[in-house]
Amino acid sequence: MSSPKPRTFLQKVTSCLTLRNIRFLYLMPGFTRKVSRCPVCGAKPDKVEYQTRYTPLDHCGNCGHVYSRKTPGKRILHLMYEDLDYWKRDKEHQGITKIEYGPQWNGFIEARMGSAQRAGLINGSPKKFFEIGCSEGILLRALQDRGHEALGCEMNKPTAEAGMKALGVTIKTDLFEDLKLPDAYYDVVMSFHTIEHIPDLDRVFAKIAKILKPAGAVFVEVPTGPEEYPNPDHVQFFTDESLKRLLERYFEVGEIYPNHYTNLHGTVIGSLYGAGRRPKRSAN
Numbered sequence: 248m249s250s251p252k253p254r255t256f257l258q259k260v261t262s263c264l265t266l267r268n269i270r271f272l273y274l275m276p277g278f279t280r281k282v283s284r285c286p287v288c289g290a291k292p293d294k295v296e297y298q299t300r301y302t303p304l305d306h307c308g309n310c311g312h313v314y315s316r317k318t319p320g321k322r323i324l325h326l327m328y329e330d331l332d333y334w335k336r337d338k339e340h341q342g343i344t345k346i347e348y349g350p351q352w353n354g355f356i357e358a359r360m361g362s363a364q365r366a367g368l369i370n371g372s373p374k375k376f377f378e379i380g381c382s383e384g385i386l387l388r389a390l391q392d393r394g395h396e397a398l399g400c401e402m403n404k405p406t407a408e409a410g411m412k413a414l415g416v417t418i419k420t421d422l423f424e425d426l427k428l429p430d431a432y433y434d435v436v437m438s439f440h441t442i443e444h445i446p447d448l449d450r451v452f453a454k455i456a457k458i459l460k461p462a463g464a465v466f467v468e469v470p471t472g473p474e475e476y477p478n479p480d481h482v483q484f485f486t487d488e489s490l491k492r493l494l495e496r497y498f499e500v501g502e503i504y505p506n507h508y509t510n511l512h513g514t515v516i517g518s519l520y521g522a523g524r525r526p527k528r529s530a531n
């Protein structure tokens with residue numbers, strides 16, 4: 248992540264007064280929600296794992312999950328993801344500079360399509376895909392080019408609009424939780440590097456299970472490892488165990504594909520892929 252632009256004292260005061268300062272909003276009542284139990288397994292935290300500039304991160308001794316004690320409400324979420332700069336910062340280090348279909352995306356698309364293929368989610372037959380947090384929509388475009396139906400959502404409006412214009416894809420700009428989507432319609436719901444930003448995992452996973460066909464599958468990628476802790480945009484920090492447990496609450500089969508390694512200092516770095524299959528139907 249690039250460092251934020253330095254701001255003058257007056258700019259800081261103005262951003263507090265106009266409720267545009269995220270650090271200030273984290274201190275005010277009503278803009279965040281307090282999380283007192285593990286969002287994956289419901290156990291009480293056993294220790295503070297890390298202190299970010301906004302909130303302590305609590306550790307669950309039961310499943311190993313680490314999570315923000317304070318999670319952002321809509322006002323803060325919109326401030327975090329409201330401009331195209333977010334997209335630029337995110338893609339810059341991957342060598343991607345333009346929202347335009349071209350060779351600079353090849354590696355990016357192949358990594359995601361390849362992992363989904365290895366998990367058995369993409370084969371010859373055309374399927375219906377939904378992507379949560381699809382950013383500019385390049386993966387939707389790649390899926391469509393391979394004969395699939397693909398729709399996505401992205402709360403960063405400028406990024407979604409630029410992607411729709413440049414790539415000819417359809418992207419919804421509401422939060423996934425708030426979208427109206429048909430029940431039991433999709434073959435695969437995908438999400439790459441997005442669910443670690445989501446405060447309410449329950450609402451999101453219950454909805455994923457609801458919109459999937461009975462034989463459908465969810466496929467997610469999340470970052471893993473302690474070097475993620477300082478990233479203030481993340482509110483969930485998964486371990487192999489906590490991602491598996493989350494999937495198994497909503498799906499009959501949960502599989503984890505670790506994509507991580509331990510460096511010379513013993514730090515775990517990388518990401519986790521998780522797949523859940525055959526959604527369990529909730530009673531209501």
Ligand SMILES: [Zn+2]
Pocket residue numbers: 285286287288289290307308309310311312
């Ligand atoms: Zn837990």
